[in-house]
Amino acid sequence: MDYILREIGKIGQMIEAIMIKVGLLKKSGDSESIYQLTKVELLEKVNLDIDILLDRDNLVDILTQEYGFDNNSLEKFAELLFDLVETSEDRVEKGRLAAGITAIFGHLEKFGTYSLKTHYILKELEKRM
Secondary structure, eight states: OHHHHHHHHHHHHHHHHHHHHHHHHHHHTOTHHHHHHHHHHHHHHHOOOHHHHHTOTTHHHIIIIISOOOHHHHHHHHHHHHHHHHHOOOHHHHHHHHHHHHHHHHHHHHTTOOOHHHHHHHHHHHHHO
C-alpha cells in the first residue's frame, strides 16, 4: 500500500515540476513552445499523450484508473491545463483544454474538493472562452 501511495505522490510531483517549467517559459514570453514542452514532458514522465487524452470523453476515468491520479494530482493537472489555456492562441485547443478542466473540477466537486483556486480558474475560463 505504501508503494502505491508513493507512486501516486510521484505523479503530483512530476506535474508540479512541469508546472514550474511552464511558469518559467511564461515569464520568458515563449508561449509557443509551452504546449510542446508540456506534451513532451507528460509523455516522457507519465507516459500520457495529452492530445489523445483531451479527445476522450472519459478523461477523469482514464487519469484515475489508468494513471493512478488521486484528487490532489487531478487538481494539479487541471491547473497545468489552465496554464496551457492562458498561453494558447488556438481557440479549438483552448476549448479542448477548458473541457478537460471542467471535467476534472466537476469530478472533484463530487468529493467536496472545491478550493478558492478552483473558483478562480473556472471564472477565468468563463472570461477567456
